[in-house]
Amino acid sequence: MKIRTVKLLVKEGASNVVKNKLMTFASITTIVITLFFLGIILLLAVNITSNIEVMKRDLKITVFLNIDVSPFQREEVITFIDGRKEAGIVSEYVYISKEQMFEDMKQILSNDALMKGLTPENMAESFEIKLTDPVYSEEFIQQLSALSGVNKDNGIGYGKEELDKLEAILKVFNYIVMAVLAVLMVVSVFLISNTIRLTVFARRRQIEIMKYVGALDSFIRWPFIVEGLLIGFIGAVLSFLITSQAYSWLQHVLNIVLTNFSLAPLNVLEFGPVALRIFVIYAIFGVIIGGIGSFLSVRKHLNV
């Protein structure tokens, strides 16, 4: 194909975008909607992943010492934890003394009758330990429970509640993702096939005429494909703008909600850092949807 023909076909496709306003509008709308749904899923996934990371890093191991622990036994536990910290397995830990535990209990139970007869002496000392990576937890807990000062009957708490919470969230998220994906697929397939059908109908005669005048298939096809690619790209840009606005608003609202329900450090990510990734994905998907859509719509009518 000669260069002036390529230029001509690209120009032809571009001018079709402008001239067939209704079809262009319908196609762009379809792509904007489809990509918007895709974006919601992507952003949801990015947020869930990052928040799971946050939660994992936040998981605490709680270990209680025996009530009658000796200073030597306590020292042994501290030495062990300090050693792990130096080895880079423990990121930080807090020691909670009998007195502090008593104060905490008093706060929780306040004037309750249960507090009667309780003294700091009845309390167990404990450590709250954060690991640098949850993968160390099993070995760490095993080694810790081998120490004589550690209360084995109560067991070593490994942020079990948090884990349960996390798993519940994950489960719900999976359902949401599946539901949204299903909706996305149905919607986009429906809308795109409809738009293509309309486009084909509108262009059937045009394709036919080109065939009668002796145009090669490629000559007929390329302006349509250029048109599809352009529409896809325009749709991607528009959808990106809408997504970024909607997301920024949602992020603002959700972060207020999360803070009010004291669910920090969970948070909704800023749009900025993921913007480029989202845009590239939108552009690729938009261009592919537009190109394939046009290609299919012409192919059906090339055999005149």
Added chain:
Amino acid sequence: MIKFVDATKVYSNGVVGLRNVTVKIDKGEFVFIIGPSGSGKSTFLKLIMHEEVPTEGEVYVNGYSVHDMPQSEVPYLRRSLGVVFQDFRLLPNKTAYDNVAFAMQIVEATNREIRRQVPLALGLVGLSKKAKAYPNQLSGGEQQRVVLARALVNNPAVLIADEPTGNLDPKTSWEIMNLLEEINQRGTTVIVATHEKSIVDAMKKRVITLEHGEIKSDEQKGSYFNED
């Protein structure tokens, strides 16, 4: 040159379009194809254009074997033909000039050739002044002139016209016919399928009459059969 050898076309629904037609049209001829509706006129032209292929027999057009040619060569066959339809078939989103230019862009003519040839073709059909008009801004006769210009601009060996005056008033019809004759005199083979008795009788050209898909008569300087 166009040659049908015992060509038969049976459509998939069983309708016989053409039955055992053998005919030869030489370069430079002017031929009317006449006959009542359903007599096979359209099928005859469709076979020439490879819009349909014969179920039996052979059809040769400008050196192409229509009955046995790869799909990829069909565009080249069509470029050797100029085609005029009853319903014009112009691209609605292009001006008269661009519609004619389009036929040249398809064959990858240079811009210089296009700028020289398109005004010539529009001038030949007397439409120079309407070059910038869109099809919906032109009368039926004017649209048909654009179609003629488009059909001519690549200097095809054969011009095919299917009821070219079917949608036009008598005066305009005659103008189109005179144009066709002029084109024929410049060496182009012209094949016209038509119902227009008065025109056929007046022009005294070769007339091939079809009936039920068969050739009923084929005469030089023929006239429309009186069907009453």
